[in-house]
Amino acid sequence: MKIYGLTGSIGMGKSAVAAMLQREGVPVFDADAAVHRLQGPGGRLLPAIEARFPGTTGPRGVDRPKLGAAVFGHPQELKALEAIVHPAVREERIAFLRRHRSRAFVVLDIPLLYEKHSERMLAGVIVVSAPAWKQRKRVLARAGMTPAKFRKILRLQTPDAEKRRRADYIINSGTTFAETRAQVRRLVACLGAKTGR
8 A cells, every 4th residue: 555645735725635535535544634533522632631731621622722822832832732642643544544454545634744754654745736826815714814823824834835846746726626626536547557556
């Protein structure tokens, strides 16, 4: 089984492409979705997060604004949170790979793939990209987003140009939905051919 990574900066359409891959029958592991499950209502990480960051969880799971305020801009606190979350996500990923071990290839949706140097363990990296103006328009349309917050997020991410330079495959999501889906279908056919399936 070959393992490919899927990544892209905020607002580039990575989640839409992940959903398209799944509709084409490709198993996709969504790291963000795993985190939401682990931190959601009844999530297994809630006791550890509450013990380390008192007052940041409740019946609905993690209170994201409160936890964000506790760690954003505080490197040591962020490291403490990552020490709780990352091992659990790794366990979920291992279970996903075990479930799909008979498949020719799978995709891991990893938002901070290059930032965390995750590309080393992959057969290839798929980067979802769009023009900067379209990215900005998409992101600023999100509830609670401001230009200052957007700039801060971008500073924490590997620049899109660098991601595209290092990518093995690029999906341009700055076009129509139909054209993006056609690109995804071509990619699935290409990866299938490479693995002999």
